[in-house]
Amino acid sequence: MKIHEFQAKELLRAAGVPVLAGRVATTASEAAAAFTALGTPVCAVKAQIHAGGRGKGKVKGSEQRGVELAKSAADAERIAAGLLGQTLVTIQTGPEGQVVRRVFVESGCGIDRELYCAVLVDRRVGSPVLIASTAGGMDIEEVAAKTPELILSEPFDPDRGLAGYQARLLASKLKLPTPSWRHAETFFRTLCRAFVDLDASLVEINPLVLTKEGTLVALDAKMTFDDNALFRHKELAALRDEAEEEPAETRAAAAGLSYVKLNGTIGCLVNGAGLAMSTMDLVKYHGGEPANFLDVGGGADVKQVTEAFRIILSDKHVKAILVNIFGGIMRCTTIATALVEASKTVGFTVPLVVRLEGTEVEEGKKILAASGAAIITADGLTDAAQKVVAAAKACHTPGTSP
Amino acid sequence: MSILVNRDTRVICQGITGKVGEFHTRGCLDYGTRMVGGVTPGKGGEKVAGLPVFDTVAEARAATGANATMIFVPPAFAADAILEAVGSGIELVIAITEGIPVLDMARVMPVVKASQSRLIGPNCPGVITPGECKIGIMPGYIHTPGHVGVMSRSGTLTYEAVWQLTQLGHGQSTCVGLGGDPLVGSSFIDILELFQNDPDTHAILMMGEIGGSAEEEAAAFVKAHVTKPVAAFIAGRTAPPGKRMGHAGAIISGGKGTAEAKLAALRDAGIEVAESPADMGASLVRAMGGKR
Numbered sequence: 001m002k003i004h005e006f007q008a009k010e011l012l013r014a015a016g017v018p019v020l021a022g023r024v025a026t027t028a029s030e031a032a033a034a035f036t037a038l039g040t041p042v043c044a045v046k047a048q049i050h051a052g053g054r055g056k057g058k059v060k061g062s063e064q065r066g067v068e069l070a071k072s073a074a075d076a077e078r079i080a081a082g083l084l085g086q087t088l089v090t091i092q093t094g095p096e097g098q099v100v101r102r103v104f105v106e107s108g109c110g111i112d113r114e115l116y117c118a119v120l121v122d123r124r125v126g127s128p129v130l131i132a133s134t135a136g137g138m139d140i141e142e143v144a145a146k147t148p149e150l151i152l153s154e155p156f157d158p159d160r161g162l163a164g165y166q167a168r169l170l171a172s173k174l175k176l177p178t179p180s181w182r183h184a185e186t187f188f189r190t191l192c193r194a195f196v197d198l199d200a201s202l203v204e205i206n207p208l209v210l211t212k213e214g215t216l217v218a219l220d221a222k223m224t225f226d227d228n229a230l231f232r233h234k235e236l237a238a239l240r241d242e243a244e245e246e247p248a249e250t251r252a253a254a255a256g257l258s259y260v261k262l263n264g265t266i267g268c269l270v271n272g273a274g275l276a277m278s279t280m281d282l283v284k285y286h287g288g289e290p291a292n293f294l295d296v297g298g299g300a301d302v303k304q305v306t307e308a309f310r311i312i313l314s315d316k317h318v319k320a321i322l323v324n325i326f327g328g329i330m331r332c333t334t335i336a337t338a339l340v341e342a343s344k345t346v347g348f349t350v351p352l353v354v355r356l357e358g359t360e361v362e363e364g365k366k367i368l369a370a371s372g373a374a375i376i377t378a379d380g381l382t383d384a385a386q387k388v389v390a391a392a393k394a395c396h397t398p399g400t401s402p
Numbered sequence: 403m404s405i406l407v408n409r410d411t412r413v414i415c416q417g418i419t420g421k422v423g424e425f426h427t428r429g430c431l432d433y434g435t436r437m438v439g440g441v442t443p444g445k446g447g448e449k450v451a452g453l454p455v456f457d458t459v460a461e462a463r464a465a466t467g468a469n470a471t472m473i474f475v476p477p478a479f480a481a482d483a484i485l486e487a488v489g490s491g492i493e494l495v496i497a498i499t500e501g502i503p504v505l506d507m508a509r510v511m512p513v514v515k516a517s518q519s520r521l522i523g524p525n526c527p528g529v530i531t532p533g534e535c536k537i538g539i540m541p542g543y544i545h546t547p548g549h550v551g552v553m554s555r556s557g558t559l560t561y562e563a564v565w566q567l568t569q570l571g572h573g574q575s576t577c578v579g580l581g582g583d584p585l586v587g588s589s590f591i592d593i594l595e596l597f598q599n600d601p602d603t604h605a606i607l608m609m610g611e612i613g614g615s616a617e618e619e620a621a622a623f624v625k626a627h628v629t630k631p632v633a634a635f636i637a638g639r640t641a642p643p644g645k646r647m648g649h650a651g652a653i654i655s656g657g658k659g660t661a662e663a664k665l666a667a668l669r670d671a672g673i674e675v676a677e678s679p680a681d682m683g684a685s686l687v688r689a690m691g692g693k694r
Contacts, residue, residue, distance in 0.1 A: 092644065121504050123584050123614045123651075126511040141658075157512070158505050199505055228477060229503035258648040262640075273582060273648025274556020274611055277637040278679035284640045285678045293641070295648045298539070298557075326558045326565070328527075328541040329429075357565065359541055381562075381680035 001225045003239045004048045006104040008203075008223040015194035018187065019218045022106035024048070031080030032073040034105035042108035043070050045079040047088050049098040050244040052222060057090030059083060060097055066090060069108070076105055101243060110212035114219075115174055116140055117188070118204040119195040122155060129155045130162055130192055132170045136207035162192040180214045187216040198236070199229035248311050255307040257296055264289025265392050267312035267321040267350075269305070271296050271330055279324045282381055288389035291318045298329055305338035309346045320392035322384060323354040332356045332364030340371040351376060351391035355384035403602035404531040404576045405551070405593070406494060406522070407470065411535045414462045414492075415440040416483045417474035417499075418450045426474065426498075426539050427451050433536040438466035459490040470494040472528065472537045480524060481506035488519045495587070496537050497524035507585040514587055521587025525649070526579035527557040538579065540564075548573015550686060551597035553590060554609035555580050555616070555651065559637055559679070563609055566683025575603040582611075582649030590620035598628050605631040607686045610664060612638030613652045617664040625671035631689035634668045635676040636661045 003011075009019045023034035035043050047054050047066040054066030064082035069075075080103045089097035114136030122129040132152045135143040144151050152173050154166040164185055171184035195203050204222040211217055225236055242250055252259030258273065262280070266288045270276035273295045280290035292315065296308055312318055325335045339354060355378040356364045368375050376391065378384035413430065417423040418440025428451050431437050439454045439462050446457035456462035459471065471492045475483040480499040487495040495514075502524050514521045522529055528538010532545035544561055546568045554560040557579060564577055578593050580586055590608060597603045606628070610617035617636060624632050638647055639661040646653045653659070668675055676685035 121508060121584055123616070124619075126515075126585055127508045128505070158508050196505060199503055201504065226504050228501045229505065231478060232503075260645050260647060262642065270558075272556060272558025273652060274554070274559030274609065274637050275562060275679075277556075277611060277641060277647050277652065278559055278562070278635070280640045281637060282679050290640055293645075293647050326561045328544075328558060328561050329539055358544065358561065382678070385678075385680075 001227055001230060001236070001240060002050045002244070003223055004050065004102070004241065005046065005221055006048055006102070007239045008221040009218070011198065011223065012194060012218060012221055015197065016190045017194060017218055018216060019221065020107050020109055022104050025080055025103050025105055026084070026101065028077045028081040028084060031103055031105050032077035035070055035073040035076035038105065038107045040107035041071065043076060044068070044106045044108065045070050045076050045083070046104045046106065047083045047100040048102040048104050049088055049093070049100055050241070051090055051092040051098055053090035053092045054088065057088050057093070060087040060089055062086070098244070109209065109217055111209050112212050113210040114207035115210060116206045117191070117208045118202065118206070119192055119200070120202045122153070125155045127155045128158055128192070128195060129153050130166070130170070130188060132174060134174055140206060156192055158196045161196065162189045164189065176210060177214060180210065180216070183215050199226045199233060200224065201226045248314055252294070252311050255304055257294060257304060257308055257311070259311055260293040261315065262290050262292050263317070264291045265317050265319040266388055267291045267315065267318040269294050269296060269308050269312060269321065269323045271298065271300065271325050275324065275326060279322065282385045283322065283389065286385040286389045288385070288392055291315055300330065300335070300338070302338040302341045305335065306342040306345055309342045313346065313349065318350055319395040320351045320353065320388050322388040323352065324381070324384060325356050325358070327356065327358030327360065327364070331360045332358060333360045333367060336364035336367035339375070340367060340373055343371070343373040343375070348374065350395055353378055353384055353388040353391060355379070355381065403600055404534065405596040405600050405603070406529050406576060406578065407531050407535040407537055409436070409534040411470050411494070411537070412436050412438045412466060412468045413470045413472060413537055414438060414459070414466065414468040415472045415474065416459065416487065417476070418442060418453070418455060419445050419448065420474055423474035424450050426472070427453065429539070429542070430472070430536050433542040435535050435537060438468050459486045459492060463490050463492060468492065470537060471496065473497040473499055475499060477501035477503070481510050484510050484521060485513060488514055488517045488521070491518070493519060494522070495519050496522045496526070496528050497587070498526060498528055498538055500525040502583065504584050507583065511585060522578065523581040523586060525583045526581035526586070527560060529576065529578050531576045532574050540577070540579070544568060545577065546573040548575065549602060549604035550574050551600070551603040551606045552577040553580060553593045553606070555582050555611050556609060556637065556649070559609050562679060563607060563635070563682040567607065567686065570683045570687055572683070572686065575600060582651050584614065584651045590616055591623045594620060594623055594628055598630060603630065605633070605686060605690050607682065608632065608634045609682070610634060610636045611649065611652050612636070612641050612647065612661050612664070613649070613659040615659065618667040621667040621671040621673060624673060631674070631691070633674040633676060633682070633685040633689040635679060635682045635685065636664045636668070637679070
C-alpha cells in the first residue's frame with residue numbers, strides 16, 4: 001500500500017524522525033493560509049500524488065511543476081492554484097498523469113548538502129538494509145547504475161535494529177562533519193526502527209538534508225507498506241487513498257482477485273500469478289497486447305469469475321478475452337460451470353477464447369460445448385493465443401477506441 | 403534417486419485441522435505420500451484423515467519419526483510454525499502458506515540458516531518426486547517419473563511446464579516450487595546444486611519470473627558449476643515497471659529484475675531459453691539435444 005508524502009511525514013514525526021513543519025491544503029486559499037501560519041520566509045508547495053518525480057514533473061497544458069518554492073502567501077496561493085485539480089505528469093505516472101487533489105505546504109530550511117537514504121528488504125541478504133548515498137536529490141536508479149560505489153548499504157536484524165556503529169560508519173562514509181555524527185546515528189537508527197515497527201516495504205528519503213546547523217532532516221519521504229502485514233496495522237488502514245488507485249484494481253482486490261490494468265486490447269483471465277504473467281507474454285509473443293493481468297487464484301467460484309469478467313469488460317479497450325486455466329486443485333468443471341454462468345449474467349460483448357487443461361478437462365469442455373454459449377475453445381497455449389489475437393483484430397466494436 | 407523427498411520421507415502437516423490443511427493432507431495420502439500425522443496447538447489427541455494430531459511438532463516428531471513437514475498455518479502464525487519445525491529438528495520444512503509478512507520471514511531466515519533444516523517456500527506449491535512422494539498442493543496426475551529436474555517460483559506455471567514435459571515423454575525426477583515471495587528459504591542455486599549432484603536427474607528446467615536477481619545468480623551458478631543441460635523460461639516480459647504482478651516478489655523496481663536482464667544472463671550461461679510459455683517443454687528437449 002502506498003501513502004502520500006504528508007502522511008509519511010506524520011508517521012515519521014511520530015516515530016521521532018526529524019521532518020519540517022508543514023500543512024496540507026486542498027484549496028489555493030488554504031495554501032496561502034498555510035504559508036502564513038508556518039511563518040518561514042520560504043515554503044515548498046508540493047503536489048500530493050502517489051508517484052515520484054514530482055519536482056521535474058509538469059502539469060498537463062502548463063509549465064507548472066509538481067514542486068515549487070513560494071516566497072509569499074500570494075506565491076503559495078498561485079502555485080497551489082496551478083496544481084490543484086490539474087493533472088500532473090511525471091516519469092512515474094506515465095503520460096496519462098495523475099490528478100492533484102492536495103498540496104503540502106512545507107517550511108524551508110538552510111541546506112548544506114543533499115543526501116539520499118532508504119530502508120528496504122534486500123532479497124539477497126535476506127534482511128532489511130539501510131541504503132545511503134551522497135548523491136541526494138538525484139534519480140537513485142541512475143546513480144546505482146552509473147556509480148554503484150556511491151551506494152552504501154548496511155543490513156540489520158529487524159529486532160535488534162541498526163547498530164550504532166553502522167550508523168556512524170555511514171555518517172563517516174557520507175563525509176558528514178564529526179559534530180553531526182551523533183545526530184546522524186539517532187536519525188538512521190530511528191528511521192530503521194520506524195520501518196520495522198510499521199512493517200514498511202520501503203521508506204525512501206530523497207533528499208535527506210544536512211542543514212546549515214549540522215542536523216539531518218527528511219526533506220522528502222516516500223513510504224509503502226507490506227500488504228501482507230496490514231492485518232496488524234489497523235492504524236494504517238485510514239491512510240489508504242482509494243482515489244489514487246485504479247478503481248478496477250481496488251474492486252478486484254475486494255473480490256479476492258489480483259488485477260493489474262495494462263494498455264492493450266486482450267483481456268486475460270488466468271489462475272495463478274506465474275501463469276497469468278506468462279499468458280500476457282504469450283499474447284504479446286503472438287502479436288497482441290494484453291489489457292490486464294488477472295489471477296483468479298486457486299479456488300475461484302462462480303461469483304469471483306463473474307466479477308472477474310465484469311472487471312475485464314469495464315475496460316472499454318478490451319476487444320477479446322482469453323481464459324487460460326490450468327486446473328490443479330481447481331477442477332476444469334468448476335471453471336467451465338462458472339464460465340457458462342458468467343456468460344449468462346455478464347453478457348459478453350467481445351469474443352471469448354477459452355483454453356482449459358488439467359483436472360477434469362474433458363468434462364469441462366463438454367460443459368462448455370453443451371451450454372451453447374458463444375465460446376471459442378482452444379487446444380494448447382499457442383492455439384489459444386493465435387485465436388484470441390485474431391479475434392481481437394477482427395473485432396470492430398462500435399464506440400470503442402483502440 | 404531424486405532430491406529432497408522420496409518414498410521413505412515421513413511427513414506431518416502443520417495446520418492439519420484447518421480446511422485446506424486437511425484437504426491437501428488427504429490429497430497427499432491419496433498420492434501415496436507417507437503422511438504420519440499432523441499438528442494443531444490445542445487439538446492434540448484428535449484424528450484427521452486417520453492420522454494422529456499432536457499439540458506440538460516436537461511431540462509429533464517423537465511419536466512418528468517425521469522428517470518433513472508441510473505447513474498450512476495461516477499467515478499471521480506461519481513464521482512461528484516454521485520456527486517450531488526448525489526448532490524441533492525437522493529436516494525438510496515446506497511452507498505452502500501465502501501472505502506471510504516479509505519482515506516475519508526476515509526474522510526466520512537467520513534461524514533456518516544456522517540450523518540443519520532446509521526450508522522450501524513460503525508461498526509455494528510444494529515438492530513432488532513423481533510416483534513416490536508429493537508434499538503440497540500440486541495435482542499429482544500431471545507428473546510422471548523420469549529424469550528432468552523442475553524448479554520454479556510459480557505454481558500453475560510449473561504445472562503447465564510439467565504437463566508439457568509429460569506430453570513430450572519426459573518424466574521428472576523431482577519438481578520443486580521455490581515460492582513467489584521476496585524472501586524464500588531455498589533459491590534456484592540451492593536446488594541446482596542438489597539436481598547437479600543427483601545421478602537420476604539428467605536435465606533441469608527452471609521457470610523464473612521478473613523481480614529480484616535470483617535468476618541472474620542461478621545463471622552464474624549454472625555457468626560455473628552445472629554440467630547438465632538446462633532450459634529456462636522467464637515470466638513477465640510484458641509486465642510494466644512498478645506494478646506487482648500477483649506475487650509479492652514479482653515486481654520490477656528501479657530498473658532491476660527485468661525479464662530482458664534475466665534472459666540475457668541465462669543465454670550467456672548457455673541455458674536454452676523458451677521464448678513462449680508454450681515452448682517450455684520443447685526448450686528442455688532442445689537443451690538435451692535428443693538425449694533422455
